[in-house]
Amino acid sequence: MAPHLILQVVSKLLIPLIVVFGFYVQFHGEYGPGGGFQAGVIVAVAVILYALIFGIDAARRTIPPVVVRVGAALGVLIFAGVGVATLFMMGTGEPSNFLDYDALHPDQGHHSGQHYGIILIEIGVLTTVASVMLAIFYAFAGRVPDIPDEEW
Amino acid sequence: MSHADLTQYLDYALIAMLLAVGFAIVRLRNLFAVVILMGVYSLLCAAWFVSLDAVDVAFTEAAVGAGISTVLMLGAMLLTARESEPAGAGRHWIAFIVVAAAGAALFFAIPDMPVYGDPESPANAYVGRMYLEQVPHDISIPNVVTAVLSSYRGFDTLGEVVVVFSAALGVMLLLGFGTGGRRREDGED
Numbered sequence: 001m002a003p004h005l006i007l008q009v010v011s012k013l014l015i016p017l018i019v020v021f022g023f024y025v026q027f028h029g030e031y032g033p034g035g036g037f038q039a040g041v042i043v044a045v046a047v048i049l050y051a052l053i054f055g056i057d058a059a060r061r062t063i064p065p066v067v068v069r070v071g072a073a074l075g076v077l078i079f080a081g082v083g084v085a086t087l088f089m090m091g092t093g094e095p096s097n098f099l100d101y102d103a104l105h106p107d108q109g110h111h112s113g114q115h116y117g118i119i120l121i122e123i124g125v126l127t128t129v130a131s132v133m134l135a136i137f138y139a140f141a142g143r144v145p146d147i148p149d150e151e152w
Numbered sequence: 153m154s155h156a157d158l159t160q161y162l163d164y165a166l167i168a169m170l171l172a173v174g175f176a177i178v179r180l181r182n183l184f185a186v187v188i189l190m191g192v193y194s195l196l197c198a199a200w201f202v203s204l205d206a207v208d209v210a211f212t213e214a215a216v217g218a219g220i221s222t223v224l225m226l227g228a229m230l231l232t233a234r235e236s237e238p239a240g241a242g243r244h245w246i247a248f249i250v251v252a253a254a255g256a257a258l259f260f261a262i263p264d265m266p267v268y269g270d271p272e273s274p275a276n277a278y279v280g281r282m283y284l285e286q287v288p289h290d291i292s293i294p295n296v297v298t299a300v301l302s303s304y305r306g307f308d309t310l311g312e313v314v315v316v317f318s319a320a321l322g323v324m325l326l327l328g329f330g331t332g333g334r335r336r337e338d339g340e341d
Contacts, residue, residue, distance in 0.1 A: 025211075030293040033207040035301065037312075041215040048223055069324070076317050079310050099306040114291045118302040121309070128313050132320035133220055139327035140227035 004053060011053045018046040026126055030118065036125025043126070044133035056141045068134045075128025082120045159203060166200040181236050183229050191222035204268075208297040 019042075026039035051059030083099040090096075096103035101117025173193045180186050194217030201210035266273030271281075283300050291299045301309055 029298050030295055032295060033211045033297070035208075035298055038211050038215045041220050045215075045219050045223070048220070052223075072317055072320050076310075076313055079313050083306070083310065099303075099310070101303060101306075111290070111292045114303055115293065117306075118291075118293070118298065121302055121306065125309070125313055128317055132316050135320045136224060136323045137227060139323050140224060140231070143231060143327060 007053050011049055015046045015050055018049070019043055022046065026122060027119075029122060030115070036122040037129055039122075040126045040129025041133055043130045044137070047134055048137050051137070051141065056138075060138070063134060065135070065138055068131045068138065071127050071131030072135055075124045075126070075131065078124030078127065079121050082117055082124070086117070162203050163200065166196055166203065170196050170200070181238070183232075183234055183236055184226075186236075187222060187225040187229055190225065191218045194218040194221065208295075 022039045022042035025034035025042060026036060029035035029039070047059060047063055050062065082101075082104075086096055086100050086103040087098055089103045099117070099121075102108065102111075102113045104116045104120075105113035107113070170193060173189055173196065177186050177189050177193065180189070194213055198210040198214040198218065201207070201213060266275075270276065283304060284296060287293070287296050287299045291303055293299055
């Protein structure tokens with residue numbers, strides 16, 4: 001493990017920053033470039049970097065594959081669930097359509113329902129994209145031994 | 153006008169670099185170098201998208217194309233050889249004819265394309281203009297791209313998320329559910 005000491009120290013500093021940046025991209029998506037897709041990829045990259053430096057088994061203990069599998073389906077459920085919820089909620093005072101976020105909140109003047117809906121579905125997108133990227137990485141990385149030292 | 157001209161030269165320089173990297177990817181046999189150059193290609197694409205004021209697309213290209221695709225391609229490369237076999241000479245000519253025909257068709261179509269930034273172009277005129285005008289009244293968030301993606305086209309985005317989910321499902325069914333073959337091999341030992 002000695003050859004990776006510098007990489008380990010540097011990545012320990014970098015991984016929290018990468019995750020924080022991912023969440024910044026997620027929740028700043030209404031104001032600047034970004035959103036659930038990009039944030040999901042960035043959060044997944046933080047875990048993949050951890051897996052590359054500290055080994056795939058350490059990453060599997062931190063984020064177990066079962067969490068990844070559940071997360072991939074959960075994100076789709078959150079997104080579609082928001083759509084189903086708008087069918088039944090009466091924020092506008094009348095029946096609304098699938099994914100019509102105005103139904104989520106009665107305050108139509110400030111479009112609060114739209115903001116709630118966008119934040120909720122972006123969380124669904126984040127969950128699915130981050131989990132899917134990790135699932136694909138685990139599937140590939142689980143089939144080969146760790147990268148041998150001479151190939152670093 | 154001088155500002156627009158300078159941006160134009162930046163675009164030319166980036167496209168020239170894309171072309172050079174593309175040729176290098178085709179010519180190289182070392183798959184590790186090819187994977188890294190594909191990441192470079194995506195990053196150059198992202199820089200070019202920024203120059204075209206498409207920052208959301210550039211961000212996605214940088215994160216997905218240059219970031220995660222490179223890692224996944226490296227993971228795939230570990231499963232296979234490090235050098236690619238040279239392709240047969242006959243296949244080169246067929247591929248060249250197909251690429252040349254497609255390229256000629258694209259050049260033939262260039263005069264029909266609207267001028268860059270034309271507000272009357274089909275992409276900007278009809279529904280695009282409506283979105284730009286309506287977002288402050290309908291949704292009141294500053295980023296129109298997020299508004300279109302999440303709200304106006306929420307159903308499309310739901311479809312995209314389902315596509316991403318099915319991609320993972322396909323990979324997991326083909327390669328195992330992330331617990332991998334290695335654990336089973338360890339068990340057999």
